Amino acid sequence: MGARLELDRLSYRYPGADDCAVADLSLAVEPGEIIALLGPSGCGKTTTLKLIAGLLESEGDVRLDGRSLRSVPPERRHIAMVFQKGLLFEHMDVEANVGFGLRMRRTLKSQIAPRVHRALDQVQMSDFARRRPLELSGGEQQRVALARALVTEPRVLLLDEPLSALDASLRDDMRELLLHLQRDGGHTTVFVTHDQQEAVRLGDRIGLMFAGRLSMYDEPEAFFERPPTRKIAEFFGATNFLEGEYADGVLRTAIGELKLAARVTPGRRTVVIRPESIRLGNGDNAFSARVLECRYLGTGMQYRFAIGSQTVVARLPADVTLTAGETVALQLPPAALWPID
Amino acid sequence: MSDLDREMGTFLILLRNKIRNVPISIAALLALLPLVPVALWSVSGSWRFPALWPEAWSLRGFRHLAEPGTRFAEALATSLGIAVAVTAASIVVALPAGIAIGAHRFRLRNLVILIVLLPILVPPLAVTLGIHGAFIQLGLADTAVGVILVHLVPAVPYAVLILASVFASRSGEIEATARTLGAAPWQAFLHVTLPQIAPGLAVAALLAFLISWSQYILTVIIGGGSVLTLAMLLFSAASGNDPVVTGALAVVFALPAVTALLLVLRLLRPRVDRAPALDRVRWAPGSN
Ligand SMILES: Nc1ncnc2c1ncn2[C@@H]1O[C@H](COP(=O)(O)OP(=O)(O)OP(=O)(O)O)[C@@H](O)[C@H]1O
Ligand SMILES: [Mg+2]
Numbered sequence: 001m002g003a004r005l006e007l008d009r010l011s012y013r014y015p016g017a018d019d020c021a022v023a024d025l026s027l028a029v030e031p032g033e034i035i036a037l038l039g040p041s042g043c044g045k046t047t048t049l050k051l052i053a054g055l056l057e058s059e060g061d062v063r064l065d066g067r068s069l070r071s072v073p074p075e076r077r078h079i080a081m082v083f084q085k086g087l088l089f090e091h092m093d094v095e096a097n098v099g100f101g102l103r104m105r106r107t108l109k110s111q112i113a114p115r116v117h118r119a120l121d122q123v124q125m126s127d128f129a130r131r132r133p134l135e136l137s138g139g140e141q142q143r144v145a146l147a148r149a150l151v152t153e154p155r156v157l158l159l160d161e162p163l164s165a166l167d168a169s170l171r172d173d174m175r176e177l178l179l180h181l182q183r184d185g186g187h188t189t190v191f192v193t194h195d196q197q198e199a200v201r202l203g204d205r206i207g208l209m210f211a212g213r214l215s216m217y218d219e220p221e222a223f224f225e226r227p228p229t230r231k232i233a234e235f236f237g238a239t240n241f242l243e244g245e246y247a248d249g250v251l252r253t254a255i256g257e258l259k260l261a262a263r264v265t266p267g268r269r270t271v272v273i274r275p276e277s278i279r280l281g282n283g284d285n286a287f288s289a290r291v292l293e294c295r296y297l298g299t300g301m302q303y304r305f306a307i308g309s310q311t312v313v314a315r316l317p318a319d320v321t322l323t324a325g326e327t328v329a330l331q332l333p334p335a336a337l338w339p340i341d
Numbered sequence: 342m343s344d345l346d347r348e349m350g351t352f353l354i355l356l357r358n359k360i361r362n363v364p365i366s367i368a369a370l371l372a373l374l375p376l377v378p379v380a381l382w383s384v385s386g387s388w389r390f391p392a393l394w395p396e397a398w399s400l401r402g403f404r405h406l407a408e409p410g411t412r413f414a415e416a417l418a419t420s421l422g423i424a425v426a427v428t429a430a431s432i433v434v435a436l437p438a439g440i441a442i443g444a445h446r447f448r449l450r451n452l453v454i455l456i457v458l459l460p461i462l463v464p465p466l467a468v469t470l471g472i473h474g475a476f477i478q479l480g481l482a483d484t485a486v487g488v489i490l491v492h493l494v495p496a497v498p499y500a501v502l503i504l505a506s507v508f509a510s511r512s513g514e515i516e517a518t519a520r521t522l523g524a525a526p527w528q529a530f531l532h533v534t535l536p537q538i539a540p541g542l543a544v545a546a547l548l549a550f551l552i553s554w555s556q557y558i559l560t561v562i563i564g565g566g567s568v569l570t571l572a573m574l575l576f577s578a579a580s581g582n583d584p585v586v587t588g589a590l591a592v593v594f595a596l597p598a599v600t601a602l603l604l605v606l607r608l609l610r611p612r613v614d615r616a617p618a619l620d621r622v623r624w625a626p627g628s629n
Contacts, residue, residue, distance in 0.1 A: 053517075053521045073525075076523075083518055089537075104528050152523060
């Protein structure tokens with residue numbers, strides 16, 4: 001079973017750099033939980049993993065089950081990290097790669113082979129035991145690297161962009177496998193991605209990072225339904241922002257009065273609504289809207305509407321067929337309007 | 342893909358695999374070619390000017406070397422001993438230096454590189470004349486240890502250059518992976534770094550060995566005649582008038598170098614056959 005992982009005000013600055021690559025980062029991962037570190041390129045995700053693994057010397061502290069790892073070197077942390085690329089030891093065959101960690105920790109010889117074979121079995125790579133890394137595809141290498149980490153029974157598993165090198169169909173398979181192994185083994189897992197969808201599908205919780213700082217750490221739904229800032233809402237694909245003066249339960253905006261379900265303190269306020277929350281039809285907050293543009297998305301239609309001077313983007317089912325220039329009634333349901341800072 | 346295409350593909354791959362060995366063969370041939378007349382001389386009994394080929398064969402040259410008066414055995418042992426010591430010392434010095442320069446950024450790095458390369462930027466002869474005075478005072482002149490030290494002057498910079506370039510192309514992430522799997526720093530170095538840099542290490546060692554093995558002037562100046570190497574024996578034989586003995590000496594002189602070269606060429610061959618599998622051959626006719 002995995003351990004509880006706590007990061008306490010981690011900071012790191014690369015030698016010679018002006019800004020911190022990771023600044024004041026605190027979060028906790030419960031035993032057996034899988035969390036995603038999400039953020040744009042260069043925001044410090046890989047650096048954070050290296051700090052957890054002890055590969056870089058940080059300010060702040062990493063704790064496992066409450067015990068500080070401040071002076072514990074990587075090899076004694078029992079935290080296995082799978083890097084993004086350059087994954088395997090090229091001079092060893094698959095079996096030797098997977099057995100590496102056990103050999104380093106001087107596991108009994110008689111135990112190594114069965115454990116290695118079980119691990120290879122788990123990632124469906126048993127038939128490849130004698131192959132060299134250069135004779136494997138990218139997806140196969142990824143699975144071997146995963147087996148090599150899992151066989152050491154790490155207390156925390158760190159994965160740097162585990163799916164980014166794979167094509168779409170392989171990625172689905174690998175995601176299922178990863179989730180299955182993680183749930184089965186109960187490994188506390190931190191994985192890095194810059195893909196918002198990946199984070200949502202795989203993570204019990206998501207830590208969103210911008211420029212070395214943790215902006216938000218919560219369950220995936222919260223990022224869609226309750227984003228605290230415009231930046232976070234935008235990162236998760238919310239595109240419609242409406243600004244106005246709030247008083248007596250209504251927000252007075254340029255397009256008219258909007259009823260809000262959420263409690264808001266009076267004053268100048270902005271609300272956000274996701275494209276898929278907008279509906280056709282009448283009711284509260286219904287406006288007459290003109291179709292500006294439509295685009296076929298495969299799973300639905302994306303329309304751009306003009307409501308007075310305001311442009312809104314809405315995602316509607318594929319069976320809704322509107323043409324540019326047409327005028328329709330569009331509803332912004334009060335419960336879907338979320339106030340942000 | 343038709344059967345014919347498939348066979349064409351197989352044929353082309355076989356051809357390609359053969360062709361890949363050609364550059365190595367040419368390199369070996371070029372290295373060996375100048376040795377041919379010398380080798381012929383070493384086993385000739387009589388070979389007068391216009392003849393393309395010796396008229397009689399004999400092992401007189403080699404037999405002569407085996408006689409006690411020639412000091413051949415002593416020179417061979419000294420040369421080998423010094424070259425092996427220089428190789429070992431070069432690697433011991435150049436490995437950490439190569440790691441530092443290749444894998445790390447630090448203040449004054451360029452200055453350090455300049456200092457490391459200085460001995461081969463300034464002619465070693467000039468350096469040695471200065472060193473000679475110091476060695477006399479230290480009691481290192483006319484000793485094998487002194488000769489080993491002075492051979493390190495040209496050998497170390499080349500070894501550092503090669504190893505620095507090896508480490509410059511490594512990210513360190515593979516060692517980091519090993520660490521998180523439970524390897525202590527020395528274990529990561531022994532089990533991961535060392536096997537992966539073995540070809541580079543072999544090239545550096547070969548070069549250090551050859552630099553020492555073929556050294557003449559530096560040995561004469563610091564050794565002062567009391568340290569007798571094969572190169573010195575060869576030099577004095579070449580200025581004598583017995584081409585058969587000179588030829589025999591030259592063959593013995595070239596032997597370790599050629600052996601080492603062939604060993605390194607073997608080590609540099611890719612261990613995994615990277616030729617694409619048949620169904621992935623892009624240039625096979627009819628496929629796209
Ligand atoms: N070895 C290094 N030396 C100096 N700066 C570095 C080094 N590695 C990373 N950085 C810098 O630190 C910051 C964070 O890098 P990091 O690799 O953690 O980003 P990341 O979030 O993993 O990005 P990506 O999604 O592109 O992998 C970046 O600005 C990067 O330029
Ligand atoms: Mg990264």
